[in-house]
Amino acid sequence: MSAAKSLLVTGGSRGIGAAISLLAAQCGWRVAVNYARNEAAANEVVARIVRDGGEAFALRGDVGHEADIISMFAEVEHRFGRVDALVNNAGVVDRKARVDQMDAGRLERMMRVNLIGTIIAAREAVKRMSTVHGGRGGVIVNISSVAARLGSPDEYADYAAAKAGVEAFTVGLAREVALEGIRVNCVRPGTIDTEIHASGGQPDRAQRVSAAIPMKRPGTATEVAEAVLYLLSDAASYSTGSILEVSGGR
Numbered sequence: 001m002s003a004a005k006s007l008l009v010t011g012g013s014r015g016i017g018a019a020i021s022l023l024a025a026q027c028g029w030r031v032a033v034n035y036a037r038n039e040a041a042a043n044e045v046v047a048r049i050v051r052d053g054g055e056a057f058a059l060r061g062d063v064g065h066e067a068d069i070i071s072m073f074a075e076v077e078h079r080f081g082r083v084d085a086l087v088n089n090a091g092v093v094d095r096k097a098r099v100d101q102m103d104a105g106r107l108e109r110m111m112r113v114n115l116i117g118t119i120i121a122a123r124e125a126v127k128r129m130s131t132v133h134g135g136r137g138g139v140i141v142n143i144s145s146v147a148a149r150l151g152s153p154d155e156y157a158d159y160a161a162a163k164a165g166v167e168a169f170t171v172g173l174a175r176e177v178a179l180e181g182i183r184v185n186c187v188r189p190g191t192i193d194t195e196i197h198a199s200g201g202q203p204d205r206a207q208r209v210s211a212a213i214p215m216k217r218p219g220t221a222t223e224v225a226e227a228v229l230y231l232l233s234d235a236a237s238y239s240t241g242s243i244l245e246v247s248g249g250r
């Protein structure tokens, strides 16, 4: 078995997740690049990693489905022998809407993918990493959003609520497993230039909200990835339960 540590990045095929996968491979991690639908994008990330001498594979699975998450962890163990780290990055937004326009189906999807998927994936990671379960420890990094702090009124307060849940869960789990060899932290990005805005029907959103950002520009996916790789690394050995802001001062 390779000595390199193995990492599962949910939603690792595009945007911030792709940047995390690529940077992690450069830092020596073996990377399972999860995707839900766009297999070509995942294969492209894997090809770039392999071309540069790294190790990675594309892993289909919808984090909105418990069975998919369980199969994903089994596959990572099968391919890499173990799971040393998890980045809970997969996330979705919906159309801009007021709360009085949101139906239960939308709310259920927001919570299922953004919050419940994060918790179930962390559960599967803890089962394998915790020294209580015979594991050798590990690291979990969750991705929230400044929406958790700003509330996203008139846009997606449901998404904001899910991301606030991710942050509370980060603190709770971090304290729960602090003596079991597992660090759990969170990166809280501001507005980042990715395709997520177009998926919510606002392709120009990143540029449009720049005026409200003290640095007057959206962040890049790589700038978020740098923060994630720090928290994954031993350089962050005394950090757990922390929320690292990457938002241009917003």
Ligand code: NAP
Pocket (backbone or CB within 6 Å): 010, 011, 012, 013, 014, 015, 016, 017, 034, 035, 036, 037, 038, 039, 041, 061, 062, 063, 064, 088, 089, 090, 091, 092, 113, 143, 144, 145, 146, 188, 189, 190, 191, 192, 193, 194, 195, 196, 197, 199
């Ligand atoms: P993105 O460009 O839309 O990419 C989303 C990624 O997640 C894709 O790889 C996608 O795979 C995957 N994904 C979506 N639904 C999934 C599911 N149900 N199961 C598994 N994978 C799924 O998004 P992004 O902007 O990089 O966002 C990444 C994370 O950062 C999210 O948690 C988001 O909430 C958070 N965030 C983003 C911003 C921002 O401004 N961009 C700001 C704050 C926080 P497929 O292509 O196969 O569907």
